[in-house]
Amino acid sequence: MAPTDRAPALGLIGGAGVLPALMAREAQEAGWRVVVFALAEPAALPSVVDRVILFRLGDVGPLLDTLQSEGIRHLVLAGGVRKDGLFQGMPLDGVARALLDQAPDWTDESLLRTASAALESMGIELLDQRRFLGPWxxxxxxxxxxxxxxxxxxxxxxxxxxxxxxxxxxxxxxxxxxxxxxxxxxxxxxxxxxxxxxxxxxxxxxxxxxxxxxxxxxxxxxxxxxxxxxxxxxxxxxxxxxxxxxxxxxxxxxxxxxxxxxxxxxxxxxxxxxxxx
Amino acid sequence: MAPTDRAPALGLIGGAGVLPALMAREAQEAGWRVVVFALAEPAALPSVVDRVILFRLGDVGPLLDTLQSEGIRHLVLAGGVRKDGLFQGMPLDGVARALLDQAPDWTDESLLRTASAALESMGIELLDQRRFLGPWxxxxxxxxxxxxxxxxxxxxxxxxxxxxxxxxxxxxxxxxxxxxxxxxxxxxxxxxxxxxxxxxxxxxxxxxxxxxxxxxxxxxxxxxxxxxxxxxxxxxxxxxxxxxxxxxxxxxxxxxxxxxxxxxxxxxxxxxxxxxx
The missing domain is CATH 3.40.140.80 (LpxI C-terminal catalytic domain)
Structure with a gap:
């Protein structure tokens, strides 16, 4: 489906805490259609969010597919994400494994920079979180x-x-x-x-x-x-x-x-x- | 007694640990006459030290008197010194009390700077400890x-x-x-x-x-x-x-x-x- 006939879509990868809900509401009020990829239980998300997809850190392939099918060109992270699982044998799909192989090490910074570079190569921009958190x-x-x-x-x-x-x-x-x-x-x-x-x-x-x-x-x-x-x-x-x-x-x-x-x-x-x- | 007919005198204020003994020996080998003001038990001091005076942190008057009578123009600190006593009502002589009143606060740095300024005004220089600790x-x-x-x-x-x-x-x-x-x-x-x-x-x-x-x-x-x-x-x-x-x-x-x-x-x-x- 072409995104041109709709509001621009924002992908929001939501971890723990109150920030995903705050950001989703703020983005909607600013005119975005918000698609939440929820890493934690999405109980606290506002009911007005356009779509909520439960998402596991090891399943990167389906995430990328959805980003493309929803016409999402802008992605934002929100809330706490635990990467312990990566170190404890979490099942990884092929895309996740290939991404990890590209990272120079498994520090937070390396993993995030590798992920953002991969997104950029797909034409997807990772946004500054302050854009949606200004009021706080x-x-x-x-x-x-x-x-x-x-x-x-x-x-x-x-x-x-x-x-x-x-x-x-x-x-x-x-x-x-x-x-x-x-x-x-x-x-x-x-x-x-x-x-x-x-x-x-x-x-x-x-x-x-x-x-x-x-x-x-x-x-x-x-x-x-x-x-x-x-x-x-x-x-x-x-x-x-x-x-x-x-x-x-x-x-x-x-x-x-x-x-x-x-x-x-x-x-x-x-x-x-x-x-x- | 005039110091001119003898080796130059070094006053060494010695606290805890092995450093006072190391420094005293090194200073003697370099030609100084060493007068130790011992804050801790002087058991570890070399027997060759010229004079050892037991000394309490609160008794500054007798210290200054001895520095003058021994013709000491150079003083060096060595080893650990606990200043807890100052904060726990240690008896202070008049000179110690006057010094403390001059310090802007009781941080180590303020106390030491106030003391070194007072010594300087008496023509006594506080020396860099590395002068006697070079080998270590x-x-x-x-x-x-x-x-x-x-x-x-x-x-x-x-x-x-x-x-x-x-x-x-x-x-x-x-x-x-x-x-x-x-x-x-x-x-x-x-x-x-x-x-x-x-x-x-x-x-x-x-x-x-x-x-x-x-x-x-x-x-x-x-x-x-x-x-x-x-x-x-x-x-x-x-x-x-x-x-x-x-x-x-x-x-x-x-x-x-x-x-x-x-x-x-x-x-x-x-x-x-x-x-x-």
Whole structure:
């Protein structure tokens, strides 16, 4: 069927969490016909989605067939995808096996770059996720909790500088800072463990800062904070949760506002310029 | 007593570990008269030291008096010093209290900078510890254990680059790397915990790399590895322990060589240039 007589089709490969539903709704409102390839249970997807296809990571052939039959020229990833199965003998179809053979290694980055190159050769573009997540990107300025003084804000700015530098080195996105000193740095242990360790070392009053690398590839994932992050910061008695403005998603702002106020935690978006308190 | 009729006097403030004894012997062989102010039990000091004075961190007045009466114009720190006592109500004499009141805060760096400024105003210079520790600085090249291939060496070089960058940010000195990825980064948890976490995350075959910040102040401390570090690396099945050549001490090389060979761990000094395998 030719796509020209219909709205343009967006393929959405949806993993876990709330992002696939948020993106699907946003894309529909922007005029796209949305075809969801659901890796997780699609319970949370809006009923208005045009088509939902259950999809297994190892079955790449049927996915490509559907992309072509639906006239899909634009694809977007959304939500968490676990690749554990790849390493645990997940059954792979011939197309998946051929793709894996092309990847230089099985790091997330290599697998995704190999996949996006294969899609490009079919005339299918993998889109920047921010195109459909704009409303949930954290703005600059005070977002929740009490207003903080210049001393605490200096810790958050120090953390932003450190997190950006770590990103340039492809190390991690999250740091914990107190009294000007970087207390913990994220590498492969992940954000949750970094926050836990950093706040345990720092004691009450620290700042948790998350900022993606300057060259972060938003086609593959968007760094995100939300009520879970607030709960972790509150448990460790942090004073600030800061994210880089326009570059990190802030989910479920009502819950974030309520829980941050309760915990005396300030949530803040840090921008390039002054005036972001 | 005028110092002119004798060898020049070196004041050595000696903390825990083997470094005070190594430094005292080296300084004596270089022609200094060595007066040791011992913060720890001086059992390990060589009998040839000219004078040993037991000294408590809170008694700064008698220290300054002795520096003057002995004609000491050069002072060097050596070994581990715990400042916990300062925070736990250690009795302080008037001079110590006045010094602490001058420090902007009680970070190690502030306390040491305040102390060195006070010494300078008395005409006493705090010396770079490397002046007396030259023989124990790690040279460039293969130091112990099996020879490694270029792939593993690339991990060590990646770690050196990352550790230097972290140093420029005043974060930490130690990183764990595997297959090109930085697995763990030291901040306030310290070197031992960073090695433990990084090797637990990385599994066998990782590289542990220690390099001081480019602007590291060698008057205050010298980064050090030795048999304990080798044991930690061996326990986590690391393949490489790399240090920045000429900028990190390598203690007890015989034990290091034996234990590294036993564990299949390569110990290496990384220099600025090629040819350091």
């Amino acid at each position: 990107l954290a703005p600059a300025g005070h977002l929740a909790g009490p207003v903080v003084d210049a001393g605490l804000l200096a810790d958050a700015r120090r953390g932003l500088e450190a997190a950006r530098a770590l990103g340039r080195l492809s190390i991690g996105q999250t740091v914990v800072v107190k009294a000007g000193a970087v207390v913990a740095v994220e590498a492969m242990e992940g954000t949750d463990e970094t926050i836990r360790r950093g706040l345990a070392l720092a004691g009450p009053g620290a700042s948790v800062v998350k900022a993606p690398a300057p060259g972060h590839d938003y086609r593959f994932d968007v760094p995100t904070v939300g009520p879970d992050t607030v709960a972790r910061c509150a448990a460790g008695q942090a004073r600030i949760l800061a994210v880089e403005a326009k570059r990190v998603l802030l989910l479920d702002r009502d819950t974030v506002a309520t829980e941050a106020s309760r915990a005396g935690l300030t949530v803040i978006g840090l921008g390039e310029t002054a005036g972001d308190r | 600085l790690a040279p460039a090249g293969h130091l112990a254990g099996p020879v490694v291939d270029a792939g593993l060496l690339a991990d060590a070089r990646r770690g050196l680059e990352a550790a230097r960058a972290l140093g420029r940010l005043s974060i930490g000195q130690t990183v764990v790397v595997k297959a090109g990825a930085v697995v763990a980064v030291e901040a306030m948890e310290g070197t031992d915990e960073t090695i433990r976490r990084g090797l637990a995350l990385a599994g066998p075959g990782a590289s542990v790399v220690k390099a001081p910040a480019p602007g590291h102040d060698y008057r205050f401390d010298v980064p050090t590895v030795g048999p304990d570090t080798v044991a930690r690396c061996a326990a986590g099945q690391a393949r490489i322990l790399a240090v920045e050549a000429k900028r990190v001490l390598l203690l007890d090389r015989d034990t290091v060589a034996t234990e590294a060979s036993r564990a299949g761990l390569t110990v290496i000094g990384l220099g600025e240039t090629a040819g350091d395998r």
